[in-house]
Amino acid sequence: MLAEADVVAAEDTRRLRRLTSELGIQVGGRVVSYFEGNERERTPELLQALTDGQTVVVVTDAGMPSVSDPGYRLVAAAIEAEVVVTAVPGPSAVLTALALSGLPVDRFTFEGFLPRKPGERGRRLTELKDEPRTMVFFEAPHRLAASLESMQEAFGTDRRAAVCRELTKTYEEIKRGPLNELVTWAEAGVRGEITVVVAGADPDRAMTPAQLAAEVATDEEAGTPRKQAISDVAKRFNVPKRTVYDAVLAARDPGK
Numbered sequence: 001m002l003a004e005a006d007v008v009a010a011e012d013t014r015r016l017r018r019l020t021s022e023l024g025i026q027v028g029g030r031v032v033s034y035f036e037g038n039e040r041e042r043t044p045e046l047l048q049a050l051t052d053g054q055t056v057v058v059v060t061d062a063g064m065p066s067v068s069d070p071g072y073r074l075v076a077a078a079i080e081a082e083v084v085v086t087a088v089p090g091p092s093a094v095l096t097a098l099a100l101s102g103l104p105v106d107r108f109t110f111e112g113f114l115p116r117k118p119g120e121r122g123r124r125l126t127e128l129k130d131e132p133r134t135m136v137f138f139e140a141p142h143r144l145a146a147s148l149e150s151m152q153e154a155f156g157t158d159r160r161a162a163v164c165r166e167l168t169k170t171y172e173e174i175k176r177g178p179l180n181e182l183v184t185w186a187e188a189g190v191r192g193e194i195t196v197v198v199a200g201a202d203p204d205r206a207m208t209p210a211q212l213a214a215e216v217a218t219d220e221e222a223g224t225p226r227k228q229a230i231s232d233v234a235k236r237f238n239v240p241k242r243t244v245y246d247a248v249l250a251a252r253d254p255g256k
Helices: 013-023 039-051 072-080 093-101 118-128 141-155 179-186 209-221 226-236 241-252
Strands: 007-010 030-033 056-059 108-113 134-139 160-165 173-178 194-198
Touching: 007 013, 007 039, 013 030, 030 039, 039 056, 039 072, 093 134, 093 160, 093 173, 093 194, 118 141, 134 141, 141 160, 141 179, 141 194, 160 179, 173 179, 209 226, 209 241, 226 241
Parallel strands: 007 030, 007 056, 108 134
Antiparallel strands: 134 194, 160 173, 160 194
């Protein structure tokens, strides 16, 4: 495909040249840069090439085009223009990390990059704390320790996870363990492309009365009326509403 394409849109043209040199491939078509900074502006140009009957190949650095990498805008535009779109099999950090994590892979959810701001990141993770499926995140190396710390706060110190670094490349490394151990490990600094896989919540875990009361309090602080918050927490943790109500009463008056 690289040798026969009319246009090769590369996230990094220098890495593309290195790849084709090592594979002994001569790119016959036009090579253009196509990265986050110019994706929006360059997409119409590439779409015009496609509608003119040319073949355009999108190449990203170390992942799958369109999945937190350039490509989505062009794919969507090409489909809208009724241009045929296909994919050439290649490395996918999401699937590779799942396979190597040692965590359940029968059901999973891809969450992409977490928000950079601590408050927004914490709120996003709080929304996911009861997610039963294995979760896959991308993260920048300089934000890894902070994100793992936020995960620990939201999911608990003993939630199992795996940090996958430089997947399918020379310095591939997988670090597995509970979140508290991974936080300590990451504080020393980690380099490279990072994918984090986190086990889903145990749907059968028992909630203490104090934890149930805390869940109700959190919902109330977010603006949910107490009666509705009690009902919501009961459904969320599959316990009777009376149990949650009693927990709230006990929390308000511990002496009774």
